[in-house]
Structures are given as structure tokens and as C-alpha cells.
Amino acid sequence: MSNFKRKSALMLAMMLVFVTVFGVLKPYEAKAWTNLTIAQFDTIYEHNGSKEVTYKLTLPSSGKLTQITSVTGEYVNFYIYDASEKEVQSLYGNATNTYTYDMNLIGGDYYIKVTSNWDKTAANFKWVFTPSEESFNETQDDRNNDLSSKFQVAVGQTVKGQLALNDNVDYYGFSVNKTGALNLKLTAKMEGMELSLLNDEGSFNYKVSDIIKGTKTLTFQIPKGSYSLMCSGNKTGNYQFTTSFVSGPSKVKLASVRNIKSGKLKATWKKVKSVKGYEVQISTTGDFSSDVTTKLVKGAKKTSFTFKGLNISNSWRTYTYYCRVRAYKEKNKIKAYSDWSNEKEVTIKR
Template structure:
């Protein structure tokens, strides 16, 4: 093998092996946050802190979840503190002594927006420590940073119904605001998923003046590994805000849609093979779709439909010996689109 090729091979081996071992770090001479050591969001680091604390600087380019696994080889607790770009404390965690590891240990997720962040480790002055960082990028419809946020009403981002919104409640904020318009009175439907670690995810609807009018939440599901729910909020036509909030950090996404309010059947008059159905009236709809069936589950084979604009529906050709099940939904035509409500309660008509 030629000398040049041997050198290239040797360098490749050295580079490959370097990723298998932690980078040893040393506290800066003045040991202050302003002189913190820069590290990557993916890497393994170790060191000692003769003055009992050491600072690291973490520069983030895109929203990320950074998982930090920390050990300090001492027989009592250590601590981790997170600071923002202005050196203000964001959060902190205790690393408690773990007898199985014979070290103070903690594994924590850092939910970070783009910008500069600082980590302070407080450990025993005679101990050595090590930690590993692994990051995962987070998609945001409106990327936040330490200088561009949507944490208050005046910073709310404009969104549309039907648009899937991605965001994250990070360590530096507890709420995100969005503004939207209801095209007509009806039910706002919000389907929301939050990738939190525990607890609940909260949402709030505010009117155009910023006053809260409704709130709802989803609880963490151990089987799913996230929180999910779908909520219905009755709103009039107009402008509103939706706030994603809570004390539990994590990425989220939600989508909003609008449906006319579900209606029902007021009365049914049956005469053997015929029936007259009177529907509950709604002023702000374009029409109604009535389903009638001999199947309680409204199977396709046994079900017929009638679309009407009025609230009186005449049925004929019924089997005089059978029970019929009826239900109705409303529809609204707006700006070239048709919006449908859910079906209302089932109405049973006996022979």
C-alpha cells in the first residue's frame, strides 16, 4: 500500500474512533457564563469542575428537542441549569444519586428554539462527570427564535381553517398565539396532538378583544405516548385567537375546521307507508340531508337519503311493518365550498 493511502486510512480510523469517546472539557479560567465553552447539540462530553460549577454554550439553528443524559460520579445530588441568550435562568433539574450507577444521574429533554443557550453543571469539586446530547429537529409552521416569537396577542400568527399548524412549547415560553376567522356561525372543530412527556396540553379560544371564551385540554396517554383530543366550540361569525399553552413542554400540531351546528328532528307523523318529517329549523344553513333506514346502524344497503332546503320532508314507499330510523345533518354553502354538520341524534319511528 502506498504511503499516501496508508496516511488516509490512518486518519479515517482516528476520526472514526474519536466519535466513540467523550470529548474531555476543562472549565474556563474565569469560569463564568460569558466565557462558556461551545458544544454541539450532538456529542458526548466529560470533565471536572474544581470550582463546583462549569458552563457550556449551545447554539441552536432550528427548533430542536435535545436529550441530555448526565452523570456525575459522586455520592450525592448534582444539578443542571438552563439559561437563555441574556443569561436569564429558564429551568433547572436535580440529578439525584443513583446507587446502581454510583453516580448522580438525570436524563432530561431540552425544548429549544433557535438562538444561544447556556448550560450550567453544579457538581462536587472532586468528581468527574460526563453527559451526552442527542437532538431531533422540530417542524414549526412559524419558526420561533429568541428574537421572533408569538407569545403574546400582538405577535399572533394568522392561520386559516383547514391548515395544519405545527409548533412547540419550549423551555423559554409557555404559550403560542394564532389568529383566525370564522366564516359563519357554527362549531369550530379543533383536532390537536401534543408530544408532551406527561400531564396535559391546554388550549384556549379568545374573542377579537383577547378575552377568553372557551378552554379545553388533552391528557397524556401512556399507551399512545402523546396527548390527543378533538373539541367542538360553538362560535359566531368573526375573528378569534387560539392559544396553545400549558406547563408541559413539547412539540404540537393542530388543525381547525368549521361545521354547521348539528340539528335534529322535531316530529314525525307516520301513516303506514308514508311519513311527514319536520326538522328543527336553523337560520344560517343552506339545507338539510335526511337519512332514513331500516338499519339502526344505517347500513348502506338499507339507507336512503333526501336533500331538502325546507324543514318539512315527505317520505313514501315505506315498509308498513318495519321500524325506521331517521337522522339529519345540515349543510352550508359559503364561498364556493359546502360545509356539513355531523348527524344529529337518531329518531326512531315505529310501525
């Protein structure tokens, strides 16, 4: 990019043309740029021959920049750079055709270089800007693209965002003061969006990939704490999400776990008020990382469950199982769980 800036600056210095200086460019460099404003984005510009023309525009917020180009003759090329001089998009038009390109970009200064390789090339083009109306105004200098710069939101808030050519990830932070179910209604206007939910300690993580275009509802069972929601994707477009939260019931107390007969394990717990039922888990590992069996026990009055047919194939050894239980309730068809109970272990014999 530096070569075409110096070339344009030299040409206009010879013609004694002075342009107002603003943005990140030095005064002598800024003479090269024809400055565009929002009000001029529907103005038609003409390009003739092989002359190189450069433009500067400032987007006040994230949004969609649409370029409409009508070409006669040979190729005309467009190169779009951000304020750091990094190319974010290149476009072209050829022969007697009209081309329309949409570019999702975040706010800030941009530079556009227009060139052609043939003297007889002619083109008319214009830019149209449509703000994305993000809930948080993102620019190249202020955006939520990592955990340290996440935007804080409240549960129940509707948030509008955009994934752009130069901003393909957004982070949002929120907190819940009780264990329960986080319900997230997402509307994505692009394919392949991805959501990740993780707590500030990094020990809890949900990930949903390849989300299709349209509206989808996701439910995450989370303990109380602070969380980050990451929205990302390899395609650009607008999205919107709304959260709601259903608190889970009180924590269950696991009373006993017994080996009642060959290959059977009976778990008994204390009753919890205002619940729909319970979920009981057993595992051969104390951290429940593998070999897990989960059973749903419906009914508020149920206080026990017996696992049958456990693997005790070798008569000469014993088997250790670990058990835990949690309660659940339902609200608006959303199932919300309590924290897991205390764990108990039991030895199963053949």
C-alpha cells in the same frame, strides 16, 4: 449568574485563553464559555473535581435538548440559563448512576454551568438535540406568546407547535367569513394542555382545560369574524392541530311568538332550505344570560314548536319570555348552526 461569569472570565484571562466572541456577552465575558455547535451535541465531555466549567450553545429552533450524564463519586450540578440570564432548568447527578433529562426549549442562545462540590467527583455527559419541527420557528427573540405576536394560519392548515420550559403559551390567528362550525383535531404529546378560542373583540370565548395526552376532536360554533386560538399548559411537549370549517345555513326569520294557552308558548318561523332542523330557545332575560331552555326540532319541514309547563305559579302576575331560533345542517357528522334569528317577547298568563 453574573458571579460565575466573572469568576470564569478571570480564570481564563490569567491562562490567556481566547474564545470567539458571539451572542449577547461582552468580549471579556465571552472568554469563559466553551462554545458548542449542533454537530458536537453527541460529543462526550468530562468533568472532574470541583472545577466550574461553562458552556454556550445555540439552538437554531425549538426542540428537545437531552442531557445524558454518568457520574462517579458525589454530586455534579448543571444550571441552564437563557440569553437573558434567566435560569430555565437545574439538573444534578449523584454516585455511580446514569441520568437522562429531557428539556423542551425554544431556539436561541443558552449557557450551561457545570459544578461539583467534591474534588473526587467525576462525570461524563453529552447533549443531544432533536428539533420539534414547529410550523413557525420560535426563538427567544421571535415567538407567538401573546395576542400582538400571534402567527396567522389558514383554516384547513395543519400546524405543529411545542410548549417549552421558557414558552408555555402559543397564539394563532385565523378568520372565517361565515357563521358555522370550526372543527379542530388536536394531537397532544403531553398531559394537561389547554385551548382557548376568542375573537379579536374579546366578546366570544371557548375554553377547554385539562386535555389528556393523545388525539381529540373539538367543535366550536362561531359567528363570522377574526379569532385567536391560544394553546397553553403547565407541562412541556409537542402538539399538532388541524382545522376544518362547515358553513352554517341561512339565518332564520322568527315570525311570531304567542301565548296559546295557560303556561304554553308557541314559536313560529319561516322555513329555511337545505337544513336538518332547528334549535329554539326561550329565556326570562332578554340577553339569554340565564334561565334558558333550548329545544332541538328535527326535520327540515318543521316551522313551529310549543313550549309547555312554563312557570306561571302566581295568578296575580304576568311572565315575560324571550324567544329566538336558528337552523342547522350536518356535514361529515359535524353539526353547523346559523346565526340566531331576530328575538321576540311574549307575556304568559296563568
